[in-house]
Amino acid sequence: MNTQASLSDLIRQTVEAVRQEEEQGIESLYLPAGLDGALPLPERTRSARSGRPAQPAGAGRPAGYAQPAGAGRPAGARRADQANQPNQPVQSVQSAQSAQSAQVTSLEALYAKYHRCTACALGFTRKHFVFGTGNEHADVMFVGEAPGAQEDEQGQPFVGQAGKLLTRILNAIDFTRDEVYITNILKCRPPNNRDPMPEEVDACDAILKEQIRLVRPRLICALGRVAAQALLKENSSIRALRGRFHDYHGIKLLVTYHPSGLLRNAAYKRPTWEDVQMLRKEYDRIVQSDVQATPGAEVS
Numbered sequence: 001m002n003t004q005a006s007l008s009d010l011i012r013q014t015v016e017a018v019r020q021e022e023e024q025g026i027e028s029l030y031l032p033a034g035l036d037g038a039l040p041l042p043e044r045t046r047s048a049r050s051g052r053p054a055q056p057a058g059a060g061r062p063a064g065y066a067q068p069a070g071a072g073r074p075a076g077a078r079r080a081d082q083a084n085q086p087n088q089p090v091q092s093v094q095s096a097q098s099a100q101s102a103q104v105t106s107l108e109a110l111y112a113k114y115h116r117c118t119a120c121a122l123g124f125t126r127k128h129f130v131f132g133t134g135n136e137h138a139d140v141m142f143v144g145e146a147p148g149a150q151e152d153e154q155g156q157p158f159v160g161q162a163g164k165l166l167t168r169i170l171n172a173i174d175f176t177r178d179e180v181y182i183t184n185i186l187k188c189r190p191p192n193n194r195d196p197m198p199e200e201v202d203a204c205d206a207i208l209k210e211q212i213r214l215v216r217p218r219l220i221c222a223l224g225r226v227a228a229q230a231l232l233k234e235n236s237s238i239r240a241l242r243g244r245f246h247d248y249h250g251i252k253l254l255v256t257y258h259p260s261g262l263l264r265n266a267a268y269k270r271p272t273w274e275d276v277q278m279l280r281k282e283y284d285r286i287v288q289s290d291v292q293a294t295p296g297a298e299v300s
């Protein structure tokens with residue numbers, strides 16, 4: 001790459017970064033010493049769960065994707081795996097979009113179908129296909145943006161600093177990671193954590209739609225602007241989208257800030273706390289109405 005091209009790239013990336021910060025209302029950067037105090041952590045008080053099974057840790061995660069191929073092996077070996085399996089059949093955009101015509105019936109089968117996907121260019125640079133984790137019958141699904149470096153390394157979503165904060169947020173509203181389902185809009189890491197390109201979001205959309213069809217969540221929480229805009233097909237700012245429920249093909253969808261945004265800016269803590277409390281309240285309301293609709297069930 002010549003010097004002029006590098007400079008142009010740098011300017012373009014800087015302008016994009018400033019635009020995003022402005023859009024999210026960031027006026028100053030906050031660099032926390034740790035995660036302590038990020039959100040209040042009330043005593044866990046178990047409330048009634050819906051009739052859908054809350055599985056123990058690890059349950060509901062087919063072995064095929066609980067431990068992605070190559071995870072735990074030396075980095076060099078993983079790299080060789082990825083080179084995106086040059087001898088394996090390549091999945092095209094067309095095949096990614098034909099998911100609904102050849103419907104799979106389990107998340108394990110969906111993982112098997114797509115874990116070597118190269119429907120967009122990210123399939124050629126990733127270390128791991130990062131599918132999703134949690135309860136395959138979850139009532140609540142969290143959808144983030146895309147894997148970061150640690151997620152790409154480990155093949156699991158939300159395992160870095162932002163992931164630890166997400167775990168604390170879930171605990172704060174009386175959920176564990178194993179009770180919900182967590183995934184991203186994109187299953188492969190964009191280089192240098194840049195924003196997903198529209199064509200990448202489009203190429204990956206069929207996989208997310210299939211995950212939602214199979215998990216059948218009652219509530220979806222979009223984490224951050226990219227996830228919110230991709231799911232709602234809107235260009236509005238996160239500030240305009242958060243704080244109320246939207247309709248996603250008949251499923252209630254709430255938008256809040258991405259945990260990585262909270263790590264950058266303390267001003268996002270309060271609105272995020274309000275959003276996740278709203279999510280929990282709606283979840284409890286759904287559970288209560290399920291109980292009331294069950295013949296012979298005791299209503300407390």
Ligand code: SF4
Nearest residue numbers: 117120123188203204
């Ligand atoms: S980001 Fe999605 S569409 Fe692109 S290669 Fe990865 S799995 Fe396939």
